[in-house]
Structures are given as C-alpha cells and as structure tokens.
Amino acid sequence: MEKLPPLLIVEDSDEDFEVMCWALQKIGFTHPILRAERAETALLRLFPKLPPADSPEPLPCLVLMDLNMPGMNGLEFLEEVSQRQPKLAIPIVVMSTSTNPLDISACYGFGAAGYIIKPFKLEEYLETIRALTLYWFNTVKLPEKNYDEQ
Amino acid sequence: MTETTVDLSSCDREQVHLIGAIQPHGALLILEEPSLKIVQASTNCARFLGTPCEELVGQHLDLLLGADPTATISKQLLSKKLNNGFTHLISIPLLGQQDGLVHITGNRVDGFLLLEFERSGTINLSPAYEYSANLQDMIQQLYASPYLLTFLTEVVKQIRVLTDFERVMIYRFAKDGSGEVIAEAKEADLEAYLGLHYPASDVPQPARRLFALSPLRHLPDVDYVPVSLFPEQSPLPEGRPVDLSYSFLRSVSVLHTTYLHNMGTKATLVMPLMKHGHLWGLVSCQHHSQPKYLKYEQRFPLELLSKIISLRIGDLESLDQYSYSSQLKQVNSQLTNEMGHAKNCHEALFMGKTNVLNGIDASGSALMENGKITLLGVTPSEQQINLLIKWLSLQETTILATNCLPHDFPAAEDFSDVASGLLAIRLSRSNLTWVLWFRPELISETHWAGDPNKPVIIDADGQESRLQPRTSFALWKETVRGQSQPWLDCEIEHASKLRQSLLDILFERTDQLLQLNTELEFSNQALNSFVYASFHDLKEPLRGIHNYVELLKLENHESLSEQALKRIETILYLTDRMHHFLEALLQYSHIGNIDEELKPCSINAVVEEITDMLIKSNPYANLTVDIQADMPVVSCNQTGVKVIFQNLMTNALKYNRATEKIITIGCNISNNVPVFFVQDNGIGIPPEFHKYIFQPFKRLHGHKDFGRGSGIGLAITQKAIGRQGGRIWVESEQDQGTRFCFTLTPEPEADQV
Numbered sequence: 001m002e003k004l005p006p007l008l009i010v011e012d013s014d015e016d017f018e019v020m021c022w023a024l025q026k027i028g029f030t031h032p033i034l035r036a037e038r039a040e041t042a043l044l045r046l047f048p049k050l051p052p053a054d055s056p057e058p059l060p061c062l063v064l065m066d067l068n069m070p071g072m073n074g075l076e077f078l079e080e081v082s083q084r085q086p087k088l089a090i091p092i093v094v095m096s097t098s099t100n101p102l103d104i105s106a107c108y109g110f111g112a113a114g115y116i117i118k119p120f121k122l123e124e125y126l127e128t129i130r131a132l133t134l135y136w137f138n139t140v141k142l143p144e145k146n147y148d149e150q
Numbered sequence: 151m152t153e154t155t156v157d158l159s160s161c162d163r164e165q166v167h168l169i170g171a172i173q174p175h176g177a178l179l180i181l182e183e184p185s186l187k188i189v190q191a192s193t194n195c196a197r198f199l200g201t202p203c204e205e206l207v208g209q210h211l212d213l214l215l216g217a218d219p220t221a222t223i224s225k226q227l228l229s230k231k232l233n234n235g236f237t238h239l240i241s242i243p244l245l246g247q248q249d250g251l252v253h254i255t256g257n258r259v260d261g262f263l264l265l266e267f268e269r270s271g272t273i274n275l276s277p278a279y280e281y282s283a284n285l286q287d288m289i290q291q292l293y294a295s296p297y298l299l300t301f302l303t304e305v306v307k308q309i310r311v312l313t314d315f316e317r318v319m320i321y322r323f324a325k326d327g328s329g330e331v332i333a334e335a336k337e338a339d340l341e342a343y344l345g346l347h348y349p350a351s352d353v354p355q356p357a358r359r360l361f362a363l364s365p366l367r368h369l370p371d372v373d374y375v376p377v378s379l380f381p382e383q384s385p386l387p388e389g390r391p392v393d394l395s396y397s398f399l400r401s402v403s404v405l406h407t408t409y410l411h412n413m414g415t416k417a418t419l420v421m422p423l424m425k426h427g428h429l430w431g432l433v434s435c436q437h438h439s440q441p442k443y444l445k446y447e448q449r450f451p452l453e454l455l456s457k458i459i460s461l462r463i464g465d466l467e468s469l470d471q472y473s474y475s476s477q478l479k480q481v482n483s484q485l486t487n488e489m490g491h492a493k494n495c496h497e498a499l500f501m502g503k504t505n506v507l508n509g510i511d512a513s514g515s516a517l518m519e520n521g522k523i524t525l526l527g528v529t530p531s532e533q534q535i536n537l538l539i540k541w542l543s544l545q546e547t548t549i550l551a552t553n554c555l556p557h558d559f560p561a562a563e564d565f566s567d568v569a570s571g572l573l574a575i576r577l578s579r580s581n582l583t584w585v586l587w588f589r590p591e592l593i594s595e596t597h598w599a600g601d602p603n604k605p606v607i608i609d610a611d612g613q614e615s616r617l618q619p620r621t622s623f624a625l626w627k628e629t630v631r632g633q634s635q636p637w638l639d640c641e642i643e644h645a646s647k648l649r650q651s652l653l654d655i656l657f658e659r660t661d662q663l664l665q666l667n668t669e670l671e672f673s674n675q676a677l678n679s680f681v682y683a684s685f686h687d688l689k690e691p692l693r694g695i696h697n698y699v700e701l702l703k704l705e706n707h708e709s710l711s712e713q714a715l716k717r718i719e720t721i722l723y724l725t726d727r728m729h730h731f732l733e734a735l736l737q738y739s740h741i742g743n744i745d746e747e748l749k750p751c752s753i754n755a756v757v758e759e760i761t762d763m764l765i766k767s768n769p770y771a772n773l774t775v776d777i778q779a780d781m782p783v784v785s786c787n788q789t790g791v792k793v794i795f796q797n798l799m800t801n802a803l804k805y806n807r808a809t810e811k812i813i814t815i816g817c818n819i820s821n822n823v824p825v826f827f828v829q830d831n832g833i834g835i836p837p838e839f840h841k842y843i844f845q846p847f848k849r850l851h852g853h854k855d856f857g858r859g860s861g862i863g864l865a866i867t868q869k870a871i872g873r874q875g876g877r878i879w880v881e882s883e884q885d886q887g888t889r890f891c892f893t894l895t896p897e898p899e900a901d902q903v
Contacts, residue, residue, distance in 0.1 A: 015694045015697070016694065068687075097686055097690055099685075100679070100686075120696060120726070120729050121726075122697050122700035122704070
C-alpha cells in the first residue's frame with residue numbers, strides 16, 4: 001500500500017496540538033501528522049533546499065495553521081508563501097480563535113484556502129475537524145506534486 | 151452784472167475776478183511797462199491819492215510819486231516777477247500829503263502792471279518785537295493742541311482776540327464741495343453757526359478758485375459803493391477787463407454781498423486754509439454791528455498765521471488719522487485674541503472685554519452666524535437685517551462699504567435713520583456669516599445750531615430768500631438725505647484685516663479638527679485591533695482549560711469519583727460562562743464600530759429569521775412568537791437591527807416562567823416615527839429597577855435562576871438603538887410581563903414622551 005502524504009500542523013501550543021491530534025484520531029484520520037512549532041520551520045518543510053525527490057521528508061498535502069505564533073506569525077507566513085516563486089500548490093487552512101474580520105480577510109487575501117474559527121466546546125470542535133477532513137480528504141482532490149516538481 | 155439780475159443758478163457763472171471795479175478802501179492804477187505810463191485808474195484817485203484819475207491816465211508814474219520812489223520801484227520791477235499775487239514794493243508818504251504813508255503793492259497780469267495803494271494805519275502799533283513776541287506766544291499756544299478740532303477751536307479764539315471781529319469761524323470743505331462750520335468763536339448774543347452744513351453751491355467754484363489764490367480777502371464794508379475804473383474801456387485789445395484775480399481791492403460778487411446782507415454781516419475777512427495745494431477750508435471773520443476795516447499792518451500777521459495754520463492742519467489731520475488707525479489696530483488685535491479663545495464669532499466679537507463696536511466710529515453692529523443674529527448698539531431690527539443680508543449675499547463681494555445704503559438697496563429706506571452707512575464683511579458664504587457696522591444718517595446726526603424759529607427772510611418778490619444760512623442748511627439736508635459720513639480708508643482696512651484674522655483662525659480650527667479626526671480615526675482603529683487581540687489572548691487559554699477538562703471528562707470519567715465529576719462540570723460551567731461573557735463584551739465594543747450604510751430593511755424578515763433560530767435552539771420551550779404582519783420597512787443598519795431583536799427576543803424567552811411562553815412583536819405607526827415593541831408574558835421588571843436595566847453588567851437575577859447571562863444584552867441593545875438615532879424604553883410591572891418599546895429613527899424633539 002502506498003504511503004499516504006502527511007498533514008502538516010503549524011501550532012506553537014502543545015495543548016492545542018494535543019487536542020487536535022486527539023480529535024483527528026477520534027474521527028479515524030489515518031494520514032501521518034507532521035508538526036511545526038514555528039512558522040519558520042514550516043517554511044523549510046514546504047520549500048526544502050534539496051530537490052523533493054532527494055528529500056528525506058515527503059511534502060505534506062495540506063497545511064493546518066494557527067495564526068497567533070511567536071516569531072513569524074500566521075499572517076506573515078502566508079504573505080511570505082504568497083511571494084515565493086514558484087508558487088506553492090499545497091493548500092493552507094488557517095485555524096484560529098480570532099473573529100476579527102480584518103484577520104479573516106487578510107488571510108484569504110494572502111491565499112489561505114480556508115479560515116476556521118476554533119469552536120469553544122470540544123464537541124463542536126470535533127464536528128469541525130470531522131467536516132474539515134471530510135472536505136479536504138474525501139471531497140476534493142489534493143495535488144500530488146508541488147509545482148516545481150513538474 | 152447788476153442786482154436786478156440776481157439768479158441762483160448764475161452762482162457758478164459769475165466771473166467775480168473780471169468785474170471792472172474795486173472797493174473804496176484803496177486805489178488802483180494799471181500801467182504799461184516798461185514806460186510806467188498809467189493807462190487806467192480807479193475813480194477814487196482824487197480822494198485817495200490827491201490827483202483825479204482823469205489827470206493821471208496817460209501820465210508817467212513819477213508825476214504821482216516823485217522821481218526817487220519811482221526809481222526804487224523801477225529797480226524792483228527789474229528783479230521781481232510779480233506774477234503770483236500782489237507784492238509789497240514800497241511804503242512812502244504821498245507827495246503833498248502830510249499824514250501817514252501809503253503802501254504800494256504790485257502785480258503783473260495780462261501784460262500790464264497793477265499797483266494798489268492802501269493807507270497805512272493811523273493806530274499806534276506796538277513795537278515790532280513786542281508784536282512778534284505776541285505772535286510767537288500765540289503760535290506756541292496753538293501748537294499745544296494735539297487734535298485738529300481743539301486746535302481749530304483755539305485758532306478761532308486767538309484770531310478773534312487778535313482782530314476783534316465779532317465772529318470767527320472755520321469752515322471745512324467735504325469731498326463733494328459742501329461745507330461745514332467746525333469751529334466758531336463769537337459774541338455771546340450772536341446766533342451760532344457751529345455745526346451748520348452748506349451745499350457746494352454756497353461757495354461757487356470761481357469763488358473757491360479765488361480764495362485759493364489770495365492769502366486774505368477783506369470786505370471792510372458790505373454796503374460799499376463800488377469804485378469803477380477810468381476810462382471804462384479796458385486797455386486790452388479785445389475789450390475784456392484786466393484780470394483782478396489777485397487784487398486785494400477787487401470788488402466782490404453781488405450774490406456774495408446779498409448773502410452777507412441776509413446774514414446781517416457788515417464786514418468780512420476770509421483766509422484760505424490750504425492742504426497739499428488744495429483749498430481745505432476757510433477762516434471766515436465777520437462783523438455784524440458795523441463796517442470794520444483792518445489795516446495793512448494788522449492784516450499782515452494774519453496772512454502769516456493762516457499759512458502756519460494750513461501747515462498744522464495737514465500735520466494734525468494725519469496725526470488724527472494715525473491715532474485713529476492705531477486705535478483700530480489695537481482693537482483688531484484684541485478681537486483676534488478673543489477669537490483665539492472663543493467658541494465662535496458671537497463670543498469673540500460681542501461677549502469679550504473688547505467688542506466689535508470698540509474703537510470704530512459706528513453706532514451699531516450686527517453679526518449673522520449660523521442663522522442667528524446678534525445686535526449691539528443702534529441697529530435696524532432683526533427682520534430688517536435678515537433682508538439686508540439676503541441682499542448682501544447677492545453681491546459678489548467679501549467686503550462692502552457704502553455711505554448711501556438706501557440708494558444702493560432701496561428697502562433700506564425704512565431704516566435709513568440708523569443705517570445709511572454700512573460696512574460689511576463676509577466670513578462664510580455657505581453658512582451666511584456676516585459682520586456688519588452701521589452709521590446713522592448724517593441729517594439725524596447733525597443739529598441745527600441756531601434758532602430754528604428765527605423768522606424767515608422774505609425778499610421783494612414775496613419768496614422765501616434762499617440766500618441765508620438757514621435755507622442753505624435746508625438745501626444741504628436735501629442733498630445728503632439717505633447718506634452717512636463716508637467710511638475712511640483706515641476703517642475699511644480695519645474691517646478687511648479683521649475678516650482676514652478671523653478667517654485665519656477659523657481655517658486653523660478646521661485644520662485642527664481634521665487632524666483630530668484623523669487621529670481619532672487612527673486611535674479607533676488601534677483600539678479595535680487591541681480589543682480583538684485582547685479577546686483572542688483571553689479566549690485562547692480559556693479554550694485550553696475547557697478542552698482539557700472536557701478531555702478529562704470524556705477519557706477518564708470511569709476512574710473519577712462522583713464528586714470529582716461534579717467539580718469538573720462546575721469548571722466547564724464557569725469557563726463556558728466566562729467565554730459567553732467575553733463574546734458579549736466583544737459584541738458590545740463592536741456595536742459602536744458598525745459602519746454599515748443605512749439601507750431599507752424589512753423588520754418582518756429580520757424578526758422571522760431570529761424566531762426560526764430561537765425555536766430551533768430551544769425546541770422544548772413551548773414558545774409562540776406572534777408577529778404583526780405588516781411592520782414597516784425602515785432605513786437602518788441591518789446588523790444593528792438583528793442585534794436589537796436578537797437580544798430582546800432572547801430575553802423575552804429567558805426571563806419567562808409561563809408554561810406557554812408568548813412573545814408579541816409589533817409596531818405602532820400612529821406617531822411621527824414608527825415605535826416597535828417586543829412584549830412577553832414573562833416575569834416582568836419591577837418599576838424601581840427600570841433605571842438599571844440598560845446599564846452594562848447589571849443583572850437583576852442570580853445565575854442559577856434564569857440561565858447564564860452576561861448582563862450586557864440590554865446595554866448592547868440600547869447602544870445599537872442609539873446608533874440608529876432611536877431610543878428604547880420599558881413598560882413593565884412585576885409578574886405582568888415586559889414590553890420593550892423602541893424607535894429606529896430620530897424623532898422630532900417635541901414628540902418625545
């Protein structure tokens with residue numbers, strides 16, 4: 001069986017990461033999970049120095065990212081990615097507690113594929129994660145290669 | 151011209167200087183040059199010079215004077231031009247006459263030499279040094295007066311002392327040629343002429359020209375018999391009389407003597423007052439009781455004096471104007487200063503220590519600012535000023551000065567007595583801001599100084615005689631009806647400068663306001679971001695706690711005691727409440743920032759949407775929502791309206807213990823603006839609590855009684871209604887249900903309950 005492409009989670013908070021993993025596991029998500037605690041690390045993952053074929057780590061197929069992070073924050077990360085050439089084919093979905101409309105429109109402006117407001121209650125959270133995976137992994141087709149691999 | 155042909159319209163035509171006659175207090179000879187042969191002589195030569203004119207004509211001058219004096223005169227004739235008035239040539243005793251001297255003065259005109267002879271005074275004159283000391287004293291005294299009017303008042307007093315004339319006046323010409331008596335010294339029992347105005351025709355143009363030419367005109371006896379010249383035929387080829395413009399002895403106009411007759415004047419002496427080469431006014435001395443002759447020696451210092459006075463007038467007038475304009479400058483800077491602190495022009499120009507009427511020669515002032523009129527001093531009525539400003543606004547000008555307003559704006563006829571003069575500045579075209587100064591009509595200001603009941607003199611034809619001061623004054627009044635004193639250049643400049651400084655301040659304020667607005671907008675934005683960031687930062691850890699406790703409950707409930715599970719539930723309840731509270735606070739802070747445009751919004755649609763949501767989220771509540779079908783469409787901010795109904799309807803359901811909960815929503819359109827209401831059959835609010843319910847974080851019940859509430863719902867509702875320009879109030883009694891009423895549009899003030 002072919003190895004599934006990993007999901008990259010960019011999240012500085014251990015608790016949030018733990019709850020997310022718990023939720024993904026709960027709904028039976030089977031893709032490998034990669035974590036980057038900082039946006040800068042995530043950039044290295046998405047734009048490796050070596051050609052992807054020689055890279056020890058496979059490229060993720062989807063990125064879930066928090067907004068509020070130390071160092072480079074989520075918005076700056078999105079801006080950086082949007083300016084890189086060649087363009088990144090991998091969708092980035094933002095997950096945040098911020099309801100600020102300015103944040104939301106800025107994320108989409110920099111090319112975010114989605115913006116999810118983290119629900120307060122665990123039950124609702126679980127439902128949101130279920131819907132998220134259903135959409136990205138069972139409804140749409142994700143790219144198998146990044147642009148520069150073609 | 152003879153007395154029978156006197157006609158007023160001829161005033162300006164009578165050529166006074168070409169009358170071929172002289173007054174009898176001297177003799178005149180007209181000679182050829184260089185032969186000094188006498189060609190014409192006054193017919194009084196026999197009496198005055200001892201030789202009849204018939205014998206003199208055709209003879210050489212030395213026949214009359216003797217060889218030596220004639221030689222002295224000839225010598226002077228070589229060096230002197232003599233074409234600019236009569237110049238003293240010699241004073242000698244006449245041949246064959248024992249007593250006294252004659253003064254001989256000469257003037258060249260029309261190619262001839264004119265010699266005038268006048269007898270020296272027989273009165274004992276003071277020694278020259280004493281006389282000049284007196285004069286010096288007098289001049290010093292005059293120079294002590296720093297203002298023009300006090301100076302002139304001193305002048306007439308001194309001249310009266312010096313000459314003993316019964317009346318000495320100073321008469322000033324206005325730009326239009328009319329005149330005014332501005333200083334007078336007189337015998338107590340004489341009628342006063344001070345303050346009287348005369349039309350320009352009273353001193354006709356030719357007379358004014360002559361006044362300017364001779365330093366002094368003297369008419370010792372108004373009833374003199376003119377002395378003609380011999381031969382009658384003029385020596386000039388075209389027969390025109392020799393020009394006597396400069397002649398001291400020249401005969402005067404019949405009109406003039408008639409006028410003097412009517413004034414009861416027997417003798418006059420007139421000196422011109424010149425300023426920058428123009429006739430500024432006259433010193434006029436009059437004797438009423440009898441003729442009065444002032445001899446050459448007495449007149450000489452007067453001529454000097456009139457020249458000194460002329461010089462001083464120029465100085466004092468500039469000084470008066472200078473001190474007036476510096477006074478205006480001071481007022482200007484004080485008003486500008488006031489404006490710096492004041493809220494508006496009304497406060498700055500009318501309420502401060504210095505007001506708009508200070509310093510300036512105006513009797514009233516008005517300000518129109520944002521449709522409101524402020525008055526100060528003597529002014530037309532508000533209604534009249536409204537009309538005036540309408541007219542002003544049609545004039546394409548920012549500053550207007552007129553001294554004949556009724557002429558320019560006929561409707562001003564109604565208030566010409568208080569405002570024949572208007573000085574106006576426009577500060578703003580858009581909101582009609584004007585500052586006005588008023589000046590009364592000249593006539594209302596001027597008083598008849600004499601006795602107005604003095605009998606009118608009737609002439610031979612039974613007509614009221616025109617030639618007297620009283621009728622002159624009446625005539626002058628006709629010519630200046632609807633006019634005020636003209637505005638001076640420095641006054642117009644004052645108004646214009648004031649306008650500029652006020653505008654500068656107003657502009658500066660607008661600038662500051664704009665800047666403040668920008669700063670405010672910026673700080674609003676910063677505050678907005680700050681609020682979001684804080685809420686985010688507060689919610690993050692709260693979510694963490696909540697999630698962890700839920701995980702604990704889900705994963706470990708089997709190993710936990712019942713008490714531990716109960717505590718876990720409490721933690722969940724508390725974090726949940728705090729979360730709700732934060733959400734409500736965020737919403738409250740946002741209500742003020744909703745920047746949506748006003749759009750027509752169907753209230754029915756909004757209410758139905760919220761009803762749907764309310765029923766879905768409370769499936770077991772046994773709730774009925776009764777909605778009036780035809781509530782109006784209101785122009786409003788939709789997000790705000792949703793917040794309002796959501797809060798009110800949620801409350802209506804929450805604070806309700808009835809088994810069948812009923813919410814009634816409707817609108818009363820019988821008032822000026824629609825009044826909406828949300829009514830329930832719930833627990834009601836006791837009247838004593840009504841004043842608290844709209845305060846943020848004010849709760850009337852414990853948390854356990856009616857579920858969690860942030861205590862901010864009604865505060866949010868009120869704020870949202872306020873943003874629409876509406877208001878909310880409550881009608882409720884304990885256990886009687888509650889009815890919240892509100893409007894979504896501003897109401898006219900009178901309609902408020």
